[in-house]
Each structure stands twice: as structure tokens, then as C-alpha cells.
Amino acid sequence: MTSSIYRPSSSASHRPSPSTRHTRHSHFCFICSISLSFLRMSQGRGSAVATLMVMSLLVLLHCEVAEAATYTVGGAGGWTFNVVGWPKGKSFRAGDILQFNYDPSSHNVVGVGRVGYSTCKTLQGAKVYQTGNDKIRLVKGQNFFICNFPGHCESGMKLAVTAV
Numbered sequence: 001m002t003s004s005i006y007r008p009s010s011s012a013s014h015r016p017s018p019s020t021r022h023t024r025h026s027h028f029c030f031i032c033s034i035s036l037s038f039l040r041m042s043q044g045r046g047s048a049v050a051t052l053m054v055m056s057l058l059v060l061l062h063c064e065v066a067e068a069a070t071y072t073v074g075g076a077g078g079w080t081f082n083v084v085g086w087p088k089g090k091s092f093r094a095g096d097i098l099q100f101n102y103d104p105s106s107h108n109v110v111g112v113g114r115v116g117y118s119t120c121k122t123l124q125g126a127k128v129y130q131t132g133n134d135k136i137r138l139v140k141g142q143n144f145f146i147c148n149f150p151g152h153c154e155s156g157m158k159l160a161v162t163a164v
């Protein structure tokens, strides 16, 4: 049931919008359309076995991605200062996508580790996102992001999300 994905949190100041989980991965339709193309091809050849195989694959893929969701970090305010508390009260799954919306001349998104998150330091080789419209897929476990413009992370422009 997708209606009860959010853990109740007595200290949360606002309830997250439940509508976010209904957004599915964009590649889902891509996979479906390719699979359906193969399906049509195999039907043309009259191969019942191939048709069955493709249909099974389609069902399998559907099950795999159906639960993935896209979350807009910070909600309407986007990726900005004091966004650090945004994940509170929300549940995330591996494969879910975080959408970071921001002005790329003022901010960026850097994938860091636990130490980078707590110290607001970017280690060499860290992945830097800077389009202003970044979609980042969550991996299982902890995911840490900061803005490494001077002083921003220290002003709460940091994010720690745990995906199950």
C-alpha cells in the first residue's frame, strides 16, 4: 500500500505531500515501448514462445520499477539553505530519485560521504552536479549531499537521506 509510506513524526512541522510517490521513473515508459515493439515483431512472426517471453519480461520490469518515486528536494522552495530538515518524516527506497531544483549560479549539489556531510568538506573526486535541475538516484543505505559554495553547507544546505 503506497498510502502509508510516511512514518509518523510527532516533531515534523509539516506533512510531506503524498503525491510525490506517484511519479514513476521516466525510463519505465521507455522500457515498455521497447518491449511492446518486440512484442509486435514476435507476433508478426507468429512465435507464441517469443510473445510469452516478452510479456513475462514486461511484467517483471513493471514490478521492479513500479514502486520508485521522485522527490523534489525542499518542496516548492527547492534546494536551498536550511533544507537539512526536509527528509524528516519521509521514507525513501533505493532507486527513488531526488530532484534538486536550484539556481546553478548560486548553488550546486555534491555527493559526499558521512564525514563530508558532517564537516561540510568536499573530498577530491566527489561527484559535483551543477545543472540546476539534477536528478539523483538513491542507493541503498545512506546518501549524503551538500552544496559546496562557501558557507552554504554550514547554513543547512546539506542533506542526509537513508534509503531502504
Ligand SMILES: [Cu+2]
Residues within 6 Å of the ligand: 106, 107, 108, 147, 148, 149, 152, 153, 157
Ligand atoms: Cu548553495
